[in-house]
Amino acid sequence: GVSERTFIAVKPDGVQRKLVGEITHRFEKKGFKLVALKLVQASEDLLKEHYWDLRSKPFFTELVSYMNSGPIVAMVWEGLDVVKTARKMLGETNPADSLPGTIRGDYCVEVGRNVIHGSDSVLSAQREISLWFRHNELHCWEDSSSRWIY
Numbered sequence: 001g002v003s004e005r006t007f008i009a010v011k012p013d014g015v016q017r018k019l020v021g022e023i024t025h026r027f028e029k030k031g032f033k034l035v036a037l038k039l040v041q042a043s044e045d046l047l048k049e050h051y052w053d054l055r056s057k058p059f060f061t062e063l064v065s066y067m068n069s070g071p072i073v074a075m076v077w078e079g080l081d082v083v084k085t086a087r088k089m090l091g092e093t094n095p096a097d098s099l100p101g102t103i104r105g106d107y108c109v110e111v112g113r114n115v116i117h118g119s120d121s122v123l124s125a126q127r128e129i130s131l132w133f134r135h136n137e138l139h140c141w142e143d144s145s146s147r148w149i150y
């Protein structure tokens with residue numbers, strides 16, 4: 001339903017390349033509600049926990065150091081089917097497979113510099129949100145445009 005949430009992060013390359021405004025703009029215009037947002041320098045421990053599923057991949061160490069190379073914009077977005085829809089807005093993991101019109105399709109070329117993260121399921125979203133945010137950083141507010149969206 002409407003209360004579904006996802007974790008989105010503009011990765012260090014996305015922040016360096018000044019894509020924060022463009023990315024948040026797309027989520028706002030789509031009709032999703034911003035529930036949390038912060039600029040964070042993630043620790044290696046947090047990143048290893050975040051990417052626990054990928055710990056045995058050959059690129060794991062490189063991935064953690066890329067994600068640790070500068071600040072990240074961590075966000076929580078809420079809305080109808082937001083987990084699945086956000087993944088569509090992001091495009092494929094490899095930017096070369098991402099269609100124009102998607103974030104990765106429009107703004108990057110390399111899988112190791114793919115500018116954005118989005119949770120891949122409702123369950124991962126719940127895990128990631130609790131990993132990156134404290135409860136009091138998640139905001140409940142009435143979105144005045146909601147009756148025009150739903």
Ligand SMILES: Nc1ncnc2c1ncn2[C@@H]1O[C@H](COP(=O)(O)OP(=O)(O)OP(=O)(O)O)[C@@H](O)[C@H]1O
Pocket residue numbers: 054059063092093111112113114116117118119120
């Ligand atoms: N072959 C690879 N070489 C280098 N980095 C990779 C490779 N495959 C994936 N990655 C990096 O690891 C991240 C996580 O990989 P995963 O397979 O979970 O893709 P994803 O779910 O699309 O990405 P994300 O979790 O960042 O949204 C990718 O976004 C990318 O930054």
